Amino acid sequence: MTVLDIRALNRATLARQLLLDRADLPVYDAVAHLGGLQAQEPQEPFVGLWSRLRGFDPADLSDLLLRRAVVRTHLMRRTVHLLTAADAVAWRPRHDAMLRQRVLAVYRRELAGVDLDALAAAGRAVLADGEPRTMTGLARALPDPWSKLEPRALGEMLVAALIPVVQLPPRGLWRATGGARYRPLAEWAGLDPDQPATDGSAAQDGGVDQVGQTLVRRYLAAYGPAASADLRAWCGLAGLPAAVTAIRDELVVFRDQRGRQLLDLPDAPRPDPDTPAPVRFLPAFDNAILGYDDRSRIIDDAHRGLSVAGARVVLVDGRVAATWTVDAGTSAGTSADAGTVTVTPLRVFSRTDRAAVAEQGERVAALLSDGESQRVRVAGDAG
Structure with missing residues (x-):
C-alpha cells in the first residue's frame, strides 16, 4: 500500500483547498467545493476566499448572502459555518443529534429535565410571527415554564441545535457589523417547512445513509486523502462508518507515515510533493487546519x-x-x-x-x- 509522507499530504491538501493555485471559480462554487467555511468571526470568510480565488471581489459574497444563495448557520462541530443554502438544507438533518449532544454537554445542568421536543415547538411558535430574533430575545419570548430557565442555555439550544436557523444579514456582509438575528432556515431558503424534504436531504432513506455518503465524498474532494478520524474532526459526526463502508469500492486507500489508513477519491489531485507552494494568508479558524484530526x-x-x-x-x-x-x-x-x-x-x-x-x-x-x-x-x- 502506498505511503504518503507529510509533504505529499500537504500538497494534496493545498490543492484540494484551492491554496496551491488560486482558482478561477465563482464564489458560490468555491463555497460549495469547500463544504462551507468556518465563519463564527463574520469577516474571516472574505480573507479565506480571497486567498483561494483569483480576482475575488468581496461584494460577490455579500450579494450571495443577500440573495439567500449562501447562509450562515450552526452546523459542523456546532460552529457557525458559511454554506450554500442547498447544502445547509440537505445536511442539517444528519447533524441534528450531534448538535443536541454538544449543546447539552455545555448546559447539562441548566437544561436538566427539559423536554427538548416541547422546547423546540415553543421556539418555533415564537418564530412564527415572522420577526427576526436574537438568541436571548428568542429565549425571553418563550412562555412559561420556559421563561423561568436560564436564557443563554435556552437560546443556544434553540438556535444551535433544535431549530435550523440562519443568521440574517447584515451580519456576515463585507465590512458590516451587526449582532446575530435569526430566522428559520427553511423559510429563508424558500422552502415549505411543513413539507418533508424530497431532494435526498433526509438523514436516512430506507436504511441507506445518503447524506452521510455525500458528506464523505464531498469531504474527500476538499480535504483528502484523509482518515476516518479526520472526517469526524471536520463534521463532528461519529456515525459515518456505515457511509464509508457503503462507498468503499469507489475509493482508493493509502497509508500515512503513522500507519493510519487514508481514504481518497481516485481522480482527486495529489500533486508532486516538490510542487512549489506560494505564501498564503489564512483567516482565523480556517478549515484547512481545523478540518483534520491529525x-x-x-x-x-x-x-x-x-x-x-x-x-x-x-x-x-x-x-x-x-x-x-x-x-x-x-x-x-x-x-x-x-x-x-x-x-x-x-x-x-x-x-x-x-x-x-x-x-x-x-x-x-x-x-x-x-x-x-x-x-x-x-x-x-x-x-
Missing part, C-alpha cells in the same frame, strides 16, 4: 494550539510559519498604523520568504482597507 500535514504540533485560539496564520512553503494581525485603529479615531498588517514569524525566514510574505501582506492589507493601506510589517524572526 493536523501535522499543515501545522507543527508545537503550534497546534494556534488553530483553536483564533490566530490568523501565514503559510510559507505550505505550512504554518507565522501569525498575522491587522491594526484597526483606535476607538478615538484612526491611528497612523490603521490598516497595517503585522506578521510575526514562528521560525526564521529566508530573505526570499520574507519578501514573499511582505508582498502578500501588502495585498491583504489593501483588501482589508479597501485599498487605503498597503502597509505590512514583518516582526523579528523567531529565534
